[in-house]
C-alpha cells in the first residue's frame with residue numbers, strides 16, 4: 001500500500017501555495033477574466049472552481065474587490081478567496097415576482113463624486129437630489145463637485161450649491177480654466193476608490209485630466225497586454241491614480257444608468273438626510289409627508305428648516321413624476 005506517500009506530497013504543496021498567495025484589488029472584470037493589481041504587478045486571473053460554487057454567480061467578484069490570488073506564472077493567477085466588502089455600489093433591478101435583485105457594480109467604494117456644472121449644461125438640482133437619494137440608500141459617502149465656476153459669478157455658484165453644504169455634503173468648487181479647487185480634489189481622491197458620475201458635458205473628463213494628465217475614463221486602458229486578442233466591449237474598470245497614497249477612479253457604464261435605479265418609496269424620506277430629524281414626529285406612523293395632517297416634515301418646510309426645492313424633489317420622486 002502506498003498510503004504513506006501521497007498525503008505527504010499533498011501537504012507540501014498546500015504549504016507552498018499558502019506562502020505564494022497575494023492580496024490584490026480587482027481592476028477589471030470581463031468574460032470570466034479578472035485583472036488584479038498585486039505587489040507583483042497586474043495579474044490576469046480566473047476564479048477557482050470551488051469559489052464559483054460557493055458564491056452567487058451574479059456578483060461573484062466585481063471591480064474594487066479585495067481578493068486572495070495565487071500566481072501561476074506568466075502574469076496569470078487564480079482567485080482563491082474574496083475578502084469581505086466594506087461597501088458596494090449596486091443597481092437594484094426588478095427581479096422575479098415583483099422582488100428586487102441587486103447587481104453589485106463596484107465593491108469597496110469610498111466615495112461617489114457627483115459632478116455638476118454651474119452652467120453649460122444648466123445646473124439641475126432635481127437630478128442632483130436623485131443621485132443623492134441613490135447614494136444615501138447605498139450608504140455611500142458623497143462629494144459634490146461644482147464645475148465651470150469661471151463661467152458664473154461667485155454668488156451664483158454659491159446659491160446653487162451652498163444649500164447642499166448646509167445639509168452636510170462636502171462641496172468642491174472647481175474650474176479647469178482658473179485651476180481652482182483642483183489641488184483640493186486631488187487630495188480628496190488620494191488613497192480612495194471613487195466613483196465619478198454626472199451627465200454629459202459637465203466636465204468630468206476635463207476634471208480628471210486636470211487631476212492627472214492622460215486620465216480619461218472612457219478610453220482608460222490598463223495596458224495593451226491585457227486587452228490583446230480579446231474582443232473589447234465597454235467594461236467596468238478601476239483606473240489607478242498616480243497620487244501619494246494611490247487611489248482609483250471607477251469607470252463603469254452602469255453609473256450612467258443611475259436614473260433607472262429603484263429606491264423603495266418607504267425609504268425615500270430617509271434618503272433626504274435633512275428630513276431625518278423630523279421623521280419620528282409626524283402624527284401618523286407611515287406618514288408619506290405628502291398629504292397627511294400634522295406632518296413634521298411639511299412643518300419643517302414651512303419653517304424653512306427644509307428647503308422648498310428639496311421637498312419638491314422628494315414629492316416628485318414619491319409621485320414618480322420625475323422624468324428628467
Ligand SMILES: Nc1nc2c(ncn2[C@@H]2O[C@H](COP(=O)(O)OP(=O)(O)OP(=O)(O)O)[C@@H](O)[C@H]2O)c(=O)[nH]1
Pocket residue numbers: 147148149150151174175176177198199200201202203204205206207
Ligand atoms: N469654462 C470651462 N469649461 C469647462 C470646464 N470644465 C470643462 N469645460 C468644458 O466643457 C466641455 C465638456 O467637458 P467634458 O470634460 O468633455 O465633459 P464630460 O462630463 O466628460 O462629458 P461626457 O464625456 O459627455 O460625459 C468641454 O468643452 C470642456 O472644455 C471649466 O472648468 N470651465
Ligand SMILES: [Zn+2]
Pocket residue numbers: 282283287288289290292294295296297298
Ligand atoms: Zn410626515
